[in-house]
Structure formats: C-alpha cells, structure tokens
Amino acid sequence: MKRRIVRAFTCAVLLLAGLSSCGPKEPGTTPEAPLQWELFGKELGGHWKEAEMLHSGGVQQETDGHTLKAGSPMTGIVFPTWEKDGLPLTSYRLTYEAMRVSGKDFFGSVTFPVGAVENCVTFVLGGWGGSQVGISSIDGMDATMNATGSVQRFEDGKWYRIRIEVTPETLSVWLDDRSLAKADISRAQLSLRSGEIDRCVPFGFATYGTEGRIRNCVVERLGK
Structure with missing residues (x-):
C-alpha cells in the first residue's frame, strides 16, 4: 500500500x-x-526522390523545401517511404505552402493516401489553365467535375497555405485557412486521374508546365 x-x-x-x-x-x-512529421526537416528531408516523369524539368532542393522546374509537361517529387516511416494513412492533417514562380497551370498539386498506400487522390492546385482546384478523382470524376472543384485566383510569387484533413468519412481542404471543400468519402470510390501523376504515389508533389516551390510540409495525426 x-x-x-x-x-x-x-x-x-x-x-x-x-x-x-x-x-x-x-x-x-x-x-x-510520433504525432507530427516535418517532411522537409532534418530527419525525413533526405527521403524525397524526383519522380520519374518523362521530360521532367528537374528538382532543386531548397533549405525549407523544393523547387520544381517547369517540365514538358510534368515535374514531380515523391516520398516513397511513407508507410515504412510510420506516417498515418487516415485520421491525419497535412499542411504545406506553395508558390507559382511562373507558368499557367498547377504549381503545387499533392497526391496523398486515403486509408491505404494503394488508395490515393490528388489535390489539384491551379490546374486547367491556372485557376482550378479540387480533388481528383471521386467516383471517377476529376476536380473539374465533382463537388470539391472550384475556381480560384492565384498570383505568381505569392505563397499559399494549404491544409488537408483525411478521415475515414471525409476529405476537407482549406486554402489560407478558408474552407474550399468537404467531401463525404465514406462510400465513395477514390482514384487518380490517368497519367504520370501516379509517379507521385504514395505521397508527392507535382507541377504541370509550370515552375513551383513547395515548403513547410507537415503531417500531423488527428485527435481521437
């Protein structure tokens, strides 16, 4: 006693x-x-690889992220050890910042897992001529067709902050702390749009005919 x-x-x-x-x-x-991972930090920063995309513009490592040079058409980077490093597949929050340096198409699109490394979608940032955002794809419909899609205005040389939350029931997206979309995925069929974006599986960033910069990428487990 x-x-x-x-x-x-x-x-x-x-x-x-x-x-x-x-x-x-x-x-x-x-x-x-762990409850949080800084993917461009000292511990995991070296795990990134350039995605094997045809006619890539090349990737330049920066102190706080990466610059993806304009490709013909795509350039990408991939974090292939997501599952091996113990990062979550659901119930997590992803935040990062992206800048369009030059070009007229997507400049910081991110592909990420939803429930399994084989089950990924892409958040398109500034696609289809520079203004389209949304998730590709939900029930076979890409960001121009499903309810997560919208048109936003982006400026060259300006940083934008993206927040994405993944749960078993929902996908939610914010741009500069402004809600963009919240999709019920409990019964949805999720997939990637056809093309070289699958080189970013299970997690990665891509640009399309555009030079973009990515920095401050953080993943956090969501609470109970």
Whole structure:
C-alpha cells in the first residue's frame, strides 16, 4: 500500500511539472509514437526522390523545401517511404505552402493516401489553365467535375497555405485557412486521374508546365 501511495504522489508531482503522464496508455499506441512529421526537416528531408516523369524539368532542393522546374509537361517529387516511416494513412492533417514562380497551370498539386498506400487522390492546385482546384478523382470524376472543384485566383510569387484533413468519412481542404471543400468519402470510390501523376504515389508533389516551390510540409495525426 505504501508503494502505491508513493507512486501516486510521484505521478502527481510529475504531472504538475509537465514531465510525465502516469495514466493508462491508449490501446494500440506507444509513448514513442510520433504525432507530427516535418517532411522537409532534418530527419525525413533526405527521403524525397524526383519522380520519374518523362521530360521532367528537374528538382532543386531548397533549405525549407523544393523547387520544381517547369517540365514538358510534368515535374514531380515523391516520398516513397511513407508507410515504412510510420506516417498515418487516415485520421491525419497535412499542411504545406506553395508558390507559382511562373507558368499557367498547377504549381503545387499533392497526391496523398486515403486509408491505404494503394488508395490515393490528388489535390489539384491551379490546374486547367491556372485557376482550378479540387480533388481528383471521386467516383471517377476529376476536380473539374465533382463537388470539391472550384475556381480560384492565384498570383505568381505569392505563397499559399494549404491544409488537408483525411478521415475515414471525409476529405476537407482549406486554402489560407478558408474552407474550399468537404467531401463525404465514406462510400465513395477514390482514384487518380490517368497519367504520370501516379509517379507521385504514395505521397508527392507535382507541377504541370509550370515552375513551383513547395515548403513547410507537415503531417500531423488527428485527435481521437
């Protein structure tokens, strides 16, 4: 009994100091399980590879991200070790910043997994002539056809912040903290638009005939 009292007192002191949590652990988790990943940071920054796209414009690594030079038509980078590195497949938040340096088409489109590495979609940023955004594809319909699509205005040389949240039921997208779309995917068929975008599976960025910059890419587990 004395040991229990001493342990309880010690836990209380540590909790007040913010040094420990002595309560029961959530089933299926470990104290070491990360809650956030900086994909362009020191630990994972070296895991990126240039996607093997025909007539790629090339990729230049920056201190906080990458520049994707204009390709003919596409340039991309891929993070092939997503599952191996223990990143989540659902119930996660993705944030990044993108800039169109020059060109007139998508400049920071991201392909990401939804529930499995074999089940990916793409958030199109500035496609179809420079203004289309949305998810490709849902139930066989790309970003120009499904309810997530919209037309936005983008300027060269300006950074835009994108936030995407993936859950088993929904896909939600924000642009500069402004809600763009929220799709019910609980019964939807998700897929990629045909073409070289599949070189970005399971996670990657791409541009189309356009030079773009990507930085500050962070993935976080969502709460309970």
